[in-house]
Amino acid sequence: MLHSRPSSTALNYYSAYYCPVCRHGEIATLPLMEAFSCSFCRHIFTANLDKQAITIVDSQLPLTWYWTGKRWQTIRSVTRFQWGYRFLALAFVILPTLIVAAGAYLFPVLPNSPLAWFPWFWVGLTFFCHLSCLLWLVLEYYQFPLSLYFEALRNNLVSYLFSSSN
Ligand SMILES: [Zn+2]
The missing domain is CATH 1.10.287 (Helix Hairpins)
Structure with a gap:
């Protein structure tokens, strides 16, 4: 679901970014909402585009990450x-x-x-x-x-083995 835009763009609602929590899934805007959701760990983030920051909303601590243009940085x-x-x-x-x-x-x-x-x-x-x-x-x-992570690893391994055997 990653849009074909360069990864060094400013934080906006039209691009997808890697997830700062699991670093495996992609976070993209939820339909009709000004919030991001991860495709892998399902965490939800609210964005502050002026500060180029996202804050996790479904965790016990409201952790915030800043988008540097290429990667997430914790405060x-x-x-x-x-x-x-x-x-x-x-x-x-x-x-x-x-x-x-x-x-x-x-x-x-x-x-x-x-x-x-x-x-x-x-x-x-x-x-x-x-x-x-x-x-x-x-x-x-x-x-x-963890279970989703191992499932994704297993799927990656299976697809790798399948592609290398052909
Ligand atoms: Zn995630």
Whole structure:
């Protein structure tokens, strides 16, 4: 549905742009509305053409992106906001893992005991559980359509395999 216009145009209601959320679909104007909708993740955005910005309206936080002519750019306050969250997210994954690893290192089990592998298995499990919690939160926050994404990947792979076999 991408219109055959150069991608380095100003933000307007007649062109389609890549989606700043999923970076996979295209956002285009909804019929009879001054709003954009993504063809892939189905998020809806309102546009401020004077500021060349779009704001997501169906998310918990009203994230805004500016159109530079070629790509989307987040506003600085959002970026600074996200650095704090990135630090917290890193601490959420690393701190519990370090605490459990310190326990396994400082109080080692006897090497010939049947469950000698268990403390380090627990360290790995702690890491992966906290990492999966974090990934789940990120996917929920952006309301990223994971199943649609995998379906699109599968379709791309199938069409690639089909075209290469011919
Ligand atoms: Zn999207």
